[in-house]
Amino acid sequence: QVQLVESGGGLVQAGDSLRLACAASGRTFSSYTMCWFRQAPGKEREFVAYVSGSGVVRTYADSVQGRFTISRDNVKNAVYLQMNKLKPEDTAVYYCTARNRGGSIGDITTYDYWGQGTQVTVSS
Numbered sequence: 497q498v499q500l501v502e503s504g505g506g507l508v509q510a511g512d513s514l515r516l517a518c519a520a521s522g523r524t525f526s527s528y529t530m531c532w533f534r535q536a537p538g539k540e541r542e543f544v545a546y547v548s549g550s551g552v553v554r555t556y557a558d559s560v561q562g563r564f565t566i567s568r569d570n571v572k573n574a575v576y577l578q579m580n581k582l583k584p585e586d587t588a589v590y591y592c593t594a595r596n597r598g599g600s601i602g603d604i605t606t607y608d609y610w611g612q613g614t615q616v617t618v619s620s
Contacts, residue, residue: 500519501520502612509620513579524596531545534590541604547566560586565578586616
């Protein structure tokens with residue numbers, strides 16, 4: 497089992513940067529692949545970024561490719577999402593999630609552990 501707690505959300509202007517953090521409990525953090533999803537008002541939760549257990553493999557949604565960077569620290573049991581050049585359409589609640597089983601990277605149903613979410617609001 498793993499518990500996840502996100503932090504770092506806030507209100508920023510378009511073009512600004514923000515760094516989200518997700519702290520994880522548990523002794524086997526490196527065995528979990530980690531993802532960030534987001535959910536805007538009235539929309540379905542969508543995939544944002546993925547990082548493998550070792551941190552070597554990283555995958556991004558097309559909408560954030562080149563602007564967002566996912567990383568993890570397996571010593572600190574944490575995963576991060578550096579968000580640059582933010583746009584109003586990035587406004588959403590951002591969720592950290594984990595799984596220790598296989599499946600399609602963007603398949604929301606395969607992620608077993610979720611944080612409570614952190615709000616990111618980008619004004620124009």
